[in-house]
Amino acid sequence: MDPSEVEFLAEKEMVTIVPNFSLDKIYLIGGDLGPFNPGLPVDVPVWLALNLKQRQKCRIVPPEWMDVERLEDIRDKERKEETFAHIPSPYYMELTKLLLNHASDNIPKADEIRTLVKDIWDTRVAKLRLSADSFITLQEAHAKLDNLTLMEINTTRTFLLDSLNYMYKLRTNMQPRSDAKSQDY
Amino acid sequence: METQSYMPVPPGVGMEENFLSLDDILLSHERLPCRTESAFPRLGFLEKSSDNRDIPEGTKMEMPLWLAKGLYERTRRVLSVELPKVYREGWRTVFSADPTVVDLHKMGPYYYGLGSQLLHFHNPENAEIAQTVLQTFIGRFRRTMDSAQNAYNEDTSALVEPLDSLERVLFKVGQNGLNAFQRWEMGRASHLTASSLVVNYRKRKITDLQA
Numbered sequence: 064m065d066p067s068e069v070e071f072l073a074e075k076e077m078v079t080i081v082p083n084f085s086l087d088k089i090y091l092i093g094g095d096l097g098p099f100n101p102g103l104p105v106d107v108p109v110w111l112a113l114n115l116k117q118r119q120k121c122r123i124v125p126p127e128w129m130d131v132e133r134l135e136d137i138r139d140k141e142r143k144e145e146t147f148a149h150i151p152s153p154y155y156m157e158l159t160k161l162l163l164n165h166a167s168d169n170i171p172k173a174d175e176i177r178t179l180v181k182d183i184w185d186t187r188v189a190k191l192r193l194s195a196d197s198f199i200t201l202q203e204a205h206a207k208l209d210n211l212t213l214m215e216i217n218t219t220r221t222f223l224l225d226s227l228n229y230m231y232k233l234r235t236n237m238q239p240r241s242d243a244k245s246q247d248y
Numbered sequence: 249m250e251t252q253s254y255m256p257v258p259p260g261v262g263m264e265e266n267f268l269s270l271d272d273i274l275l276s277h278e279r280l281p282c283r284t285e286s287a288f289p290r291l292g293f294l295e296k297s298s299d300n301r302d303i304p305e306g307t308k309m310e311m312p313l314w315l316a317k318g319l320y321e322r323t324r325r326v327l328s329v330e331l332p333k334v335y336r337e338g339w340r341t342v343f344s345a346d347p348t349v350v351d352l353h354k355m356g357p358y359y360y361g362l363g364s365q366l367l368h369f370h371n372p373e374n375a376e377i378a379q380t381v382l383q384t385f386i387g388r389f390r391r392t393m394d395s396a397q398n399a400y401n402e403d404t405s406a407l408v409e410p411l412d413s414l415e416r417v418l419f420k421v422g423q424n425g426l427n428a429f430q431r432w433e434m435g436r437a438s439h440l441t442a443s444s445l446v447v448n449y450r451k452r453k454i455t456d457l458q459a
Binding site: 065066067070160164192195196199200202214217218219220221222225226228229230232233234235236237 | 260261262263360364367375378379381382385386389390393394396397414417418421422424425426428429431432433435437438
C-alpha cells in the first residue's frame, strides 16, 4: 500500500471548522453535513475542511489532541512503556502532516507540534522494529500488537512479510520429506 | 501504487527452484565439488585438469549444480557430492558463533539458495546444514533490517556488499518502503516527474526547435 493511499483513508476523519459562508444542510452519500453558518463551528471530514481552507472559506480548529502539552505527555508515556501507548487518533501522522501543511496559521505552535509528533513516530517505529526482530529471532508463529496505526504498519509491511516467507521456506527445509522423484522437465 | 508491467518470477526459496526464475537459473550455475562413482567414457573433455579421453571412476571434479542434480540418484551409482567449504563443520561453527561478520557475498552469492539445494543430495549432515542456514538468516535479519530502514539518500553500496542475494532482495524491499514514506512525508508523493526514458531519449522539443 502506498503512503498516499493511507493518507486518502485518513481524510475521512472528522475535524471541526468555523466557516465564513452559509449553506444549507448537504446530503452526501457518506452522510449529511450540517448547515453551515458563518462563525458557528461544524464537524466536517478532513477532505472537505482542506478544500474549504484552500478556498479561504473557513478556519480549521485543531483537534484537541494537537496540543503541545498533550503531545508531550504522550511522548513521555511512549518512551517509558515497552508496548505501544494509546494514541488519540489512528491517523495522527497523516492528520499532522495535512493540517500543518495547509492550515498552520490556525494551529498554535505548529513547529513544536511537528517535532513532537516526529518524536512520537520515531519512538513507535523503533519499538515496532524491536518487536519484529524478536518475532523473527524467537521464530514465533503469532504476535499481537495493540495500538498500532495503519501508517506504521504500512512502512514495514512488505519487508516483514517477505522475511517471514523466506524464513518459513528455510524452515520447511528441515522437515524430512519423502524422497522426491527427479525433476522431469 | 507502483504497478509493474514486468513482474519478475521470484526465486523459489527452499528446496524447490522456480523454473522460470532468473535468480534460480544463476544459482544453479554454482559449482560443487563431486566425485564420480562410475566412469564416463569419452567425456574427458569436461575435465580440464587431465587429458584422458574418458573420465575414470573416482575422479574428483567440479560440476555445476544443474548437472549434479540431474545426475544424482539415490542409489548413488553415478555421482557423490561433497559439501562446499562454506557448509562444512568449520564454517558452521563460525556461523553459529556470529553470523553477522561473515561476508556472504564473497562466500558464494547464493548461500541460502545453494544451502537449500544441497539438501537434495542425501548427505548425512543435511539436518545440521538446514539448521545452520536457518539460524544464519535469523541472525543476520536484524542487521539487514537496520541497514535497509535507516539508509535514506545515502550511498548504500557499502551496506549491500556483504549481503547474500536473498538478503539483497529484502534490503531493496525495505528501502522501497522507506523511500516511499519519506517521499510522502516531504510532499513529493504526487509530484509529477518526467519519466527517465523520455529524459534520456532526448527528444527534440518544439520549443528548442523554434528558438
